[in-house]
Amino acid sequence: METIAERLKSALLSLQQSAVDAHRAPNSVQLLAVSKTKPVSDIVLAYEAGQRKFGENYVQEGVEKVQQLQDFKDIEWHFIGPLQSNKTRLVAEHFDWVQSIDRVKIARRLSEQRSPFKPLNVLIQVNINDEDSKSGVAPTEIAALAADIDALPNLILRGLMTIPAAAQSEQQLQQSFAHMHQAFTDLKASYPQVDTLSMGMSGDMEQAIKAGSTMVRLGTALFGPRARP
Ligand SMILES: *Cc1c(COP(=O)(O)O)cnc(C)c1O
Numbered sequence: 001m002e003t004i005a006e007r008l009k010s011a012l013l014s015l016q017q018s019a020v021d022a023h024r025a026p027n028s029v030q031l032l033a034v035s036k037t038k039p040v041s042d043i044v045l046a047y048e049a050g051q052r053k054f055g056e057n058y059v060q061e062g063v064e065k066v067q068q069l070q071d072f073k074d075i076e077w078h079f080i081g082p083l084q085s086n087k088t089r090l091v092a093e094h095f096d097w098v099q100s101i102d103r104v105k106i107a108r109r110l111s112e113q114r115s116p117f118k119p120l121n122v123l124i125q126v127n128i129n130d131e132d133s134k135s136g137v138a139p140t141e142i143a144a145l146a147a148d149i150d151a152l153p154n155l156i157l158r159g160l161m162t163i164p165a166a167a168q169s170e171q172q173l174q175q176s177f178a179h180m181h182q183a184f185t186d187l188k189a190s191y192p193q194v195d196t197l198s199m200g201m202s203g204d205m206e207q208a209i210k211a212g213s214t215m216v217r218l219g220t221a222l223f224g225p226r227a228r229p
Helices: 002-021 040-048 058-066 084-094 104-112 141-152 168-192 204-212
Strands: 030-034 051-057 076-079 096-101 120-124 155-162 197-198 215-217
Touching: 002 030, 002 040, 002 197, 002 204, 030 168, 040 058, 051 058, 058 076, 084 104, 096 104, 096 155, 104 120, 104 141, 104 155, 120 141, 141 155, 141 168, 155 168, 168 204, 197 215, 204 215
Parallel strands: 030 051, 030 215, 051 076, 076 096, 096 120, 120 155, 155 197
Antiparallel strands: none
């Protein structure tokens, strides 16, 4: 069985190769290691192999890991899961990024609860395939939510995140990714600090990079299969 360090190394190689294949700079795509449900010891192994950005989906679990690893000062923690308003304070106080903003109410609370000395980086989650089961705003709602977020003092709008529908043909997936890239380009035109398009996971990283992703979120490819989703 491969070690986490080996999996990380080959994930970075294929990420860079996908970028080069798409005529993009090899360092133009960031890797977020999604460590949900995995033990802190796995995060430490990835850290020792050079990984610094980690993503967590569940508030309680994520905060516990942030606290246990507080001596690892250069870890950048991303919250990527659904967020209820009664949990925003914990996220505002412990994470560096929130990728799953889809309501102004959540954004307002995060801004109120965040220290003004260290603004929180946020992405708007887009429900690109209009799935009932998924969080995220419709593409037509991005501009209004972006304007609301931009007016909040302690948040910095950095871009967009999406989780495309699982049951799509290759061609449909490409269309979804292309649609996201267009929305990202439009957003950048209004907000110069926007630089992050978070799309692509273990199963579709290559297509996402081809379509212009700047951050892929890999769980299974680094840490192996999970018991829970
Ligand atoms: C779990 C999860 C991932 C990682 O998925 P893998 O298929 O294991 O790479 C990425 N993004 C989000 C939002 C997730 O919840």
